[in-house]
Amino acid sequence: MTQPARTSGPDLDASGAMMRLITGAWAARMVHTAAELCIADHLAEGPRDAGSLAAATASHAPSLARLLRALAAIGVLREDEDRRYALTPLGATLRSGVPGSMRPWVLLCFADDQGKAWEALTHAVKTGEHAYRHIFGVDKWTRLAQHPEAARLFDAAMQSLTEGANGAIIANYPFGQYRWIVDVGGGNGALLMPVLARHPGMRATLFDLPHVADAARARIAEAGLSDRYESVGGDAFAAVPAGADAYVLKGVIHDWEDAEALAILRTVRAAMGDGARLLVIERILPERIDPSDILTPGRFIHDINMMLNPGGRERTEAEFRDLLARAGLRLARIVPIPCPLSVIEADPA
Structure with a gap:
């Protein structure tokens, strides 16, 4: 009598990989608690034991000891023979x-x-x-x-998030070719401050929501750049300063779905003269998933975060090209940067 074929269960290696993937959420929670308790700051001067750290963080010593051991297991801390804990290079990123x-x-x-x-x-x-x-x-x-x-x-x-990326962008993109740059949605002004310091003949305008521009103005003054770096509050959906040589949209377009992103791009296009250039600085997704993307899934996970939080999206080169064309702009070239971002240059069409 022929026996029915048995359905095989999941591959044990795959099951283990899935377990590690899912418990990664728990590991992230552990790291978050370490950040809340300022564990890295308390270890900045050198190793300490669980009791000392519990006193410093007003924590329950036995519970904190278990957390410290688990943080050592995932590489955030290092445990020595005397059960004291020290920062690893990974853990040092949690210092304030x-x-x-x-x-x-x-x-x-x-x-x-x-x-x-x-x-x-x-x-x-x-x-x-x-x-x-x-x-x-x-x-x-x-x-x-x-x-x-x-x-x-x-x-x-x-x-x-942007400090490391800004350094790579500044080192690899020739901002010095522009005399006046408007950074639309420029936040605290960190991208262009070192650019202005390097190019004394350049001036810049930070354009962001009024409360953001107000905070940036103080930071710009502290850097001694107020004479060349203006901070202006406004609404990028309505108008941006006109007549600049270059306009920067760094991490702005991905905050929005196409209708809103297109509205911002059209506002910037209206402010651009014929010889002006737009620099869109964003992640660029590939058209298709490559097997190597499994090793670096961050940009795809960021796309889900954009969908859930601001309600935007990461885009492919083709999607950027289409969006720019609909705004009256032409994608001229893409400058790759040794970080997750690229500089997309666009000219008036």
């Missing part, structure tokens, strides 16, 4: 106020104004509804304007 600090970003990822939208991922995928608006009743920018503390954390997190 140092170059390359990722602490604000880690705190933001699980803050209400960022993390809660991820709880509505299934709802967003099933309905197409903007997850952030579904939870809070308003878009992200409106809510941040209403909650200054949340806005400060968001701004700090964006700064922590």
Whole structure:
């Protein structure tokens, strides 16, 4: 008698990989707690044991000891023979106020104004509804304007993400060819401040929402650049300063779906003279998934975050080309940068 074929179960290696993938969410929570407790700051001067750290962080010593051990297991800390803990290079990124600090970003990822939208991922995928608006009743920018503390954390997190990228962009793109640059949605002005310092004959204008521009103005003054770096508040959907040699949109277009992104691009196009250039600085997604993308999935995960939080998207080169054309612009070239971003140059069509 022939026996029916048995359906094989999941591959054990694949099951283990899935377990590691899912428990990665727990590991992220552990890192978030370490950031909240300022563990890295308390270890900046050298190794300490669990009891000392518990006293410094007002924590329950036995529970903190278990957390420290787990953080060592995932490479954030290093445990010595005396059960003291020290920072690894990975853990050092959680220090506050140092170059390359990722602490604000880690705190933001699980803050209400960022993390809660991820709880509505299934709802967003099933309905197409903007997850952030579904939870809070308003878009992200409106809510941040209403909650200054949340806005400060968001701004700090964006700064922590862009410091390394800004350095790579400045080193690899020839900003010196322009006399006047307008940075639309320029945040705290960090991108162009070192550019202006390097090119004393250049001037720049930061253009952002009024409360953002006000905060940037103080930062620009501290850098001694107020005579060449103007900070202007306004609405990029209505108008931007006209007549500049170059306009920068860094990390702006991906915040929006096509209708809103197109409106911003058209506003900038209206301000551009015939010889002006637009620099769109964004991630560029490939047209298709390559097997190597499994090793570097970050840009695709960022695309989901854009869908859930601000309600935007990351785009492919073809999508950028089409969007620019609809705004009366021509994609001239793409300048790759040794970071996740590229500089897309566009000219008036």
